[in-house]
Amino acid sequence: MNKALTIAGSDSGGGAGIEADLKTFAAFGVHGMVAITSVTAQNTVSVEGIHDLPAQMVKKQIECVAEDMGIDAAKTGMLSNSSIIKAVSSAIQKYDFPVVVDPVMIAKSGAYLLREDAIDAFIEHIVPLATVITPNRHEAERLSGIKIRSREDAKKAARKIEKLGAEAVIVKGGHIGRDATDLLYYRKKFYEFKGRRIKDGCTHGTGCSFSAAIAANLAKGYDIVEATEIAKKFITMAIEYGVKVGHGHCPVNPTAWVGKDAERWRVYKGLEEMLQQLMEMNIVDYIPEVGMNIAYALPEWYLKGEEDVAAVEGRIVRAGRKAMAGKVKFGASRHLARALLKVMEFDGAIRAVMNIKFDEKILARAKKIFSVSFYDRREEPEEVKRKEGATIPWGVEQAIKRVGRVPDVIYHRGDIGKEPMILIFARDVNELLQKFKKLKK
Numbered sequence: 001m002n003k004a005l006t007i008a009g010s011d012s013g014g015g016a017g018i019e020a021d022l023k024t025f026a027a028f029g030v031h032g033m034v035a036i037t038s039v040t041a042q043n044t045v046s047v048e049g050i051h052d053l054p055a056q057m058v059k060k061q062i063e064c065v066a067e068d069m070g071i072d073a074a075k076t077g078m079l080s081n082s083s084i085i086k087a088v089s090s091a092i093q094k095y096d097f098p099v100v101v102d103p104v105m106i107a108k109s110g111a112y113l114l115r116e117d118a119i120d121a122f123i124e125h126i127v128p129l130a131t132v133i134t135p136n137r138h139e140a141e142r143l144s145g146i147k148i149r150s151r152e153d154a155k156k157a158a159r160k161i162e163k164l165g166a167e168a169v170i171v172k173g174g175h176i177g178r179d180a181t182d183l184l185y186y187r188k189k190f191y192e193f194k195g196r197r198i199k200d201g202c203t204h205g206t207g208c209s210f211s212a213a214i215a216a217n218l219a220k221g222y223d224i225v226e227a228t229e230i231a232k233k234f235i236t237m238a239i240e241y242g243v244k245v246g247h248g249h250c251p252v253n254p255t256a257w258v259g260k261d262a263e264r265w266r267v268y269k270g271l272e273e274m275l276q277q278l279m280e281m282n283i284v285d286y287i288p289e290v291g292m293n294i295a296y297a298l299p300e301w302y303l304k305g306e307e308d309v310a311a312v313e314g315r316i317v318r319a320g321r322k323a324m325a326g327k328v329k330f331g332a333s334r335h336l337a338r339a340l341l342k343v344m345e346f347d348g349a350i351r352a353v354m355n356i357k358f359d360e361k362i363l364a365r366a367k368k369i370f371s372v373s374f375y376d377r378r379e380e381p382e383e384v385k386r387k388e389g390a391t392i393p394w395g396v397e398q399a400i401k402r403v404g405r406v407p408d409v410i411y412h413r414g415d416i417g418k419e420p421m422i423l424i425f426a427r428d429v430n431e432l433l434q435k436f437k438k439l440k441k
Contacts, residue, residue, distance in 0.1 A: 001029070001030070001031045002029075002030045002031065002072045002073075002216075002219040002220050002221075003030065003031045003032075003033060003069055003070060003071055003072050003219065004025050004030045004031070004032055004033070004071070004072060004073050004074065004075070004212075004215050004216050004219045005032075005033045005034070005035060005062065005065060005066075005071045005073075005074040005075070006018050006021035006022065006025075006032065006033070006034050006035070006074070006075050006076075006077065006212060006215075007034075007035040007037060007058070007062060007074060007075070007076045007077065007079075007088055008021060008034075008035075008036070008037060008075070008076065008077025008078050008079075008102075008104070008208070009036065009037050009038035009039070009040055009050075009077060009078035009080065009104075009113065010036055010038070010039045010040060011040055011042055011205070012039075012040060012041050012042055012043070013042055013043040013044055013204075013246065013251070014251065015044065015204040015205040015243075015249075015250075015251025015252070016204055016205035016207075016208045016251070017040070017077060017078065017205075017208060018034045018036060018077070020205040020208040020209045020212065020251070020252065020254060021034075021075065021077070021208055021209070021212040022034070023209075023254040023255055024208075024209045024212035024213050024216060024234075024254040025212060025215075025216050026254075026255075027216075027234070027254050027255055027257040027258050028213065028216040028217065028220065028257070029220075030072075030216040030219050030220065031069075033065045033069065033071070034061070035058055035061035035062045035065070035088075036053060036058070036061065037052065037053060037058050037077075037078055037079055037080055037084050037088075038050055038051060038052045038053060038078055038080045038084075038113075039051045039053070040078075040113075043246055043248065044204055044245065044246030044247060044248035044249050044250060044251065045246065045247055045248035046248070047113075050080070050113075052080045052081055052084065053084075055081075055083040055084045055086070055087035056087060058084050058087050058088060058091075059087040059088065059090060059091045062074075062088065062091040062092070063091055063094070066091075066094075066095050071095060071097045072097060072218075072219035072220075073097055073098045073099070073100070073215045073216070073218040073219035074092070074097055074098070074099050074100070074215060075099070075100040075101070075102060075211050075212055075214070075215040076088065076099065076100075076101050076102060076126065077102050077104045077208055077211070078104045078113045078114070079104070079114060079118070079122065079126065080113065080114060080115065080118070081115050081118050082115075082117065082118040082121035085118055085121045085122050085125050085126055086121060086125055088125075088126070089125035089126055089129060092129055093129070098131035098132075098215075098218045098219075099129050099130055099131050099132075100130070100131060100132045100133075100134065100211045100212075100214045100215040100218065101126055101127065101129070101130040101132070101133040101134070101166070101211075102133075102134050102207050102208060102210075102211035103122065103126075103127075103133060103134070103135050103139045103143065104207065104208075105119075105138070105139050105142065106138065119142065123143065123164055127143070127161070127164045127165050127166055128164065128165025128166070129165075130165070130166040130167065130168075131166075131167050131168065131218065131224070132166070132167065132168045132169075132170060132211075132214055132218075132224055132227075132228075133161060133166040133168070133169055133170070134170045134172060134207065134210060134211045134214070135161070135169075135170075135171060135172065136171075136172045136207060137154070137171070137172070137176050140154065140157045140158070140161065140171045141157065143157075143160075143161050143164070144156070144157035144158075144160040144161050145160070146160060148171070148176060150176075151176070151181075151183065154171040154173075154176060154183050155171075155183065155185070155190060157171060158171050158183060158185035158190075159185060162185055167186070167224075168184060168185065168186040168187075168224050169184070169185045169186075170182055170183065170184045170185075170214075170228060171183045171185075172207070172210070173195065178197070179194065179195060179196060179197065180195030180196060180197055180236075181193065181194045181195055182195065182228070182232060184224070184225065184228050186224055186225065191225055191228070193228060193229060193232040195232060195236055196236070198236070198239050198240050201239040201240055201242055202239060202242020202243060202244065202249070202250035202251055202252050202253065203239060203242070203249055203250075203252065204248070204249040204250060204251040204252065205251045205252045205254075206235060206238075206239060206252055209234075209235055209238055209252050209254050210231050210232075210234075210235040211231075212254075213227075213230065213231035213234045213235060213254075214227045214228060214231045217230050217231065234254075234257050235252070237256050237257055237260075238252035238253050238254050238256055238257065239252050240256075241253045241256035241259075241260065241301060241302060243301075244301075253301075256302070259302070260298070260302045263298050263299055263302055264298065264308075264310075264330070267296050267297070267298055267310050268310055268328055268330075270296060270428065270429045270430070271294060271296045271310050271311075271312075271328045271429055272328045273429075274294060274296075274429040274430070274432065274433050275294065275312060275316075275325055275328060277433060278294070278316070278325075278433065278436075279316075279323060279325055281440070283316070283323050283440075284318055284321055284322065284323055285357070286356045286357050286362075286436075286440065287316060287317065287318050287323060287356075287357060288355065288356065288357040288358070288419055288421060289357075289419055290315075290419055291314075291315030291316060291317045292315060292316040292317075292323075292354065292355060292356060292357075293311050293312050293315045293316060293332075293333045293335075293336050293354065293355055294311060294312060294316075294336075294352070294353070294354040294429065294432070295309050295310065295311040295333050295336035295337055295339075295340050295352065295353050295354070296309070296310050296311070296351060296352045296428070296429050297309045297310075297337075297340050297341070297344065297351045297352070298351075299348075299351070300344055300348035300351075303341075303344065305341070306331055306334060306337040306338070306341070307330060307331045308330065309330065309331070309333070309336070309337035309340055309341070310328055310329065310330045310332065311328070311329070311331075311332040311333030311336055311337065312325050312326050312327070312328060312329075312332060312333070313326040313327050313328070313329040313332040314326030314332075315333075334389065335355075335392055336353050336354075336355060336423075338389060338392045338393050339353055339392050339393070339396050339410075339423060340352075340353045340425075341393070342392070342393040342396040342397055343396060343400070343406050343425055346400050346405070346406050347405070347406040349427050350406050350425050350426065350427060351426075351427060351428060352425070352426045352427065352428055352429045352431070352432040353423055353424065353425050353426070353432070354423070354424050354432055354436065355421050355422065355423050355424075356421075356422050356424065356436070356439070357421075357422070358411060358413070358414070358419070358420035358421055358422050359422075362422060362439055363411060363422065365439055365441075366408075366409045366422070366439055369438055369439075370407070370408035370409050370435070370438075371403065371405075371407040371408050371409070372407055372408065372409045372410075372411070373399040373400065373402045373403045373407040373409075373410055374399055374402070374410065374411050374412055374413075375394075375395035375396070375398040375399045375402075375410070375412050376398075376412065376413070377391070377395065377412050377413075377414065377415035377418060378415055379398075380394060380395070380415075381394075395410075395412060396410060396423075406425060407425070408424065408425060408426075408435060409422060409423065409424055409425070410422075410423045410425070411423065424436060424439070
C-alpha cells in the first residue's frame with residue numbers, strides 16, 4: 001500500500017489539520033502517517049488555544065516513520081513557528097519523497113496559525129523543498145508581495161513564488177473571481193482547473209484536504225498535473241457533501257469521495273434483493289392499474305434530487321396472473337421519488353417507499369397495525385395543479401401535517417382520471433418488505 005505523511009497541526013473539531021488529512025488519505029486508499037506539530041483547541045467558530053510541540057519531537061516523528069515504513073509523499077500544513085519550520089526542513093532533506101506544501105497561515109475563523117516572525121523562515125526553509133505549494137489568494141499575496149485582484153495577478157504571483165524554489169505552484173481560486181478556478185504553474189506552463197461555486201457548501205478544511213489529496217495521488221504515482229486534476233474533483237465533492245455540524249464554517253467531507261458511491265451500491269443491491277423477494281411472492285392483486293414501484297433513496301447527507309433515488313424502471317406490472325418487473329435504476333421513478341423527497345424533509349431516516357393498489361380491506365388492515373394518514377386530491381389548490389410534479393409533494397405534506405409526523409401509510413382516494421393509491425413508507429427496504437407482508441396477510 002502507498003504511504004503518505006502529514007506534517008501538520010491537530011484540529012479538535014475534526015474538520016481540518018491532520019484529521020482532515022488522514023480522512024483524505026484513506027479516501028484514496030493510501031496509508032496515512034502523522035507528525036503532529038501543534039495541538040489546537042478549535043471548533044467551527046474559533047481557535048481557542050494553540051500548544052506547539054517541541055521542534056525535536058516533530059522531527060523525531062518524521063524520522064521514525066520514514067526509517068521504518070518509508071514515505072511515498074508528504075504534505076505540510078500548520079508549522080506554527082520558526083523552530084518547527086527548521087526542524088521539519090532538516091528532517092525532510094534527509095529523505096527523497098515529494099512534498100506538498102500548504103502554507104497555512106490563517107485559520108478559516110481568522111486565527112493566525114503561523115507566527116509573523118516565522119514567515120521568513122518558512123520562505124527560506126520550506127518553500128524550496130516544495131514539489132507543489134498550494135497558497136490561497138491571501139497566502140499567495142503574502143509570499144509574493146503581489147496584490148491579487150485578477151487571474152493575471154495570480155499568474156504573476158505564481159511566477160514569483162516559483163522563483164522562491166517551489167517546483168510547482170497552485171494559486172487556489174476560491175477567493176478569486178466568480179468561479180473557483182485553480183491555477184497551476186509548472187515547468188513554465190500554466191494549467192487551469194475550473195471549478196464552481198457551491199451554494200451552502202462546507203469549507204472548513206478545504207486547503208488541508210486539497211493538499212492532502214494531491215499528496216495522496218503523488219504517492220500513488222500520478223504526476224503533478226494528474227494529481228491536481230484529481231484533487232480538484234475530490235475537493236469539489238467534499239465541499240458539496242460537507243458535514244453540517246457546528247455554528248460556524250462547517251467542515252468538508254473527504255469521505256464523500258468513496259462514501260457516496262458505496263451508498264449507491266448499497267441502495268442498488270438492497271432494492272434489487274427486495275425486488276427479487278417480492279417477485280417470488282403472489283403480489284398480482286396488490287398491483288395498481290398504473291403499476292407498482294419501490295423507491296429507495298441515498299442517505300440524506302448524499303441526497304440532492306430524484307437522480308439519487310433508485311426505483312424499478314418500467315415499474316412492476318401485471319401480465320395475466322403474473323407480475324413482471326424492470327431493472328433497478330437510479331432516477332427511474334419521478335412520482336415515488338417526489339413523495340420520498342418530501343417525506344425526508346420531515347424525517348431524513350425514512351428512505352424507502354412503495355405504492356400498492358387502493359383497497360378498503362387493505363386500508364382497514366393498515367389502520368389496525370400502522371399509523372395512517374391521507375390527503376384529498378379534490379382539495380388540491382389550482383396553483384399546485386398547474387405546476388408540473390407538484391401534486392404528490394403537496395399531498396404528502398398535507399398528510400404529514402394532518403397527523404403531526406411521518407406516518408407508515410399515506411393514501412388518497414383519487415380524483416377524475418387519477419387512480420386512488422396507498423403508499424407505504426419505511427426506513428429501509430427490509431423494513432418496507434416486512435410492512436408489506438403484514439398488510440398482505
